[in-house]
Amino acid sequence: MLKKSQKVKFVNESIKELGRYKVVGILNLGSIPDRLLQSSKNDMRGRVKFILGRKSLLKRILEGSEPTKPLAGMIYGTGAIIMSNDDPFDIYKNFKAKELRLAAKPHQTAPEDIIIKSGETSLQPGQAVTELKQAGVDVQIQKGKVVISKDKVIVKKGESISSVAAKILHTLGTVPFKAVMLPAAMVENGILFGPDTLSIDQSTTVSNISLAFGGAYELCLSAGIVNQYTVRALIEKAFRQAIGLGVEAKVYEPGVIEMLFGSAAVQARAVGSLVGDKKD
Numbered sequence: 397m398l399k400k401s402q403k404v405k406f407v408n409e410s411i412k413e414l415g416r417y418k419v420v421g422i423l424n425l426g427s428i429p430d431r432l433l434q435s436s437k438n439d440m441r442g443r444v445k446f447i448l449g450r451k452s453l454l455k456r457i458l459e460g461s462e463p464t465k466p467l468a469g470m471i472y473g474t475g476a477i478i479m480s481n482d483d484p485f486d487i488y489k490n491f492k493a494k495e496l497r498l499a500a501k502p503h504q505t506a507p508e509d510i511i512i513k514s515g516e517t518s519l520q521p522g523q524a525v526t527e528l529k530q531a532g533v534d535v536q537i538q539k540g541k542v543v544i545s546k547d548k549v550i551v552k553k554g555e556s557i558s559s560v561a562a563k564i565l566h567t568l569g570t571v572p573f574k575a576v577m578l579p580a581a582m583v584e585n586g587i588l589f590g591p592d593t594l595s596i597d598q599s600t601t602v603s604n605i606s607l608a609f610g611g612a613y614e615l616c617l618s619a620g621i622v623n624q625y626t627v628r629a630l631i632e633k634a635f636r637q638a639i640g641l642g643v644e645a646k647v648y649e650p651g652v653i654e655m656l657f658g659s660a661a662v663q664a665r666a667v668g669s670l671v672g673d674k675k676d
Contacts, residue, residue: 403453410447410477411460417445417479419487420464421582422454426473428577432496433476436577439494444487447477463586470580484582488594491578497571500551502559510551510565510572517542517568524567531564 398406414420423446425433437446447457451471458468458477467477480487500510512533519525519542528535534545550561557565565572582589616626617633642652643659 406449407453407456407460410457413445413447414457414461414464414477414479417481419480419482419484419582419584420458420461420467421478421480421484421487421579422458422467422471423476423478423577424470424472424580425475425577427575429496429498429575432494432575432577435496436491436494440490443482444478444480444490447479449476451475463583466588467581467583478579478582484584484589485594485596485598487582488579492576492595494577496575498573498575499571500557500562500565500573502557502562504557504562504573506551506553506555506557507573508553509549510557510561510570512544512548512550512564512568512570514544514546517544519567527560527564527567531560533564 447454449457451473454471454475454477455468458464458471478487500506516538521537521540521542525535525537525542528542528544531548531550533548533550536543536545550564551557578591579594580591582594613625615621616623617629620630622630639651639655641647642649643655646656648656
């Protein structure tokens with residue numbers, strides 16, 4: 397346990413360190429396995445720095461810097477401060493990619509329907525087969541191998557996982573739970589980014605913006621709205637319409653007269669062809 401002088405030193409040094417990074421965020425680690433934390437720290441070494449400590453100390457560190465004060469009230473229980481000079485959206489994406497699958501434990505609540513899929517297993521015929529059958533799983537022995545004949549919902553969403561179900565899932569190697577360590581919030585240049593903003597998918601957003609722009613562009617063209625995006629297309633459209641009108645009205649103007657000569661030449665050839673036929 398740190399002495400008071402050590403706590404003061406730790407807080408002051410950490411406050412100074414916050415100023416060396418453009419992005420500061422917080423992680424709430426209450427239900428996060430230690431191995432996920434350690435693997436994330438190792439994978440992100442050199443890009444993201446972690447400050448671990450008691451909640452009270454982390455709050456003092458965040459409160460010691462004006463831009464990070466809003467983060468102080470977002471730490472609940474065990475937590476960590478993260479610091480980086482990378483883009484906050486990239487940081488969030490990297491954390492999200494480090495998902496860890498976990499085995500089911502008795503009395504946990506199923507986050508979704510837990511299904512045992514049909515197919516061949518690596519089990520040997522024996523006690524495990526009996527347990528599966530007792531749980532209502534359709535099991536058969538085919539050529540000395542244990543085969544599950546059809547899918548079976550072993551635990552429904554929202555139900556408590558029984559000891560029997562947990563044992564069966566463990567036997568089959570099914571890991572229905574996942575742990576992911578996501579920043580609760582990040583601050584960059586005084587701007588606070590919450591999880592709803594950080595979780596926005598970049599490719600989906602770009603696609604939606606492109607679709608919206610395309611729709612707005614077509615609307616502006618049809619309504620004749622002139623702006624930096626439509627002015628060229630509208631001028632070209634107006635030019636084509638003017639040429640068409642000039643040809644129809646036989647207006648002898650540059651751009652029109654060439655088309656009139658072309659049209660006259662076509663008509664003359666048609667007349668010549670008819671005259672030639674009559675001479676024959």
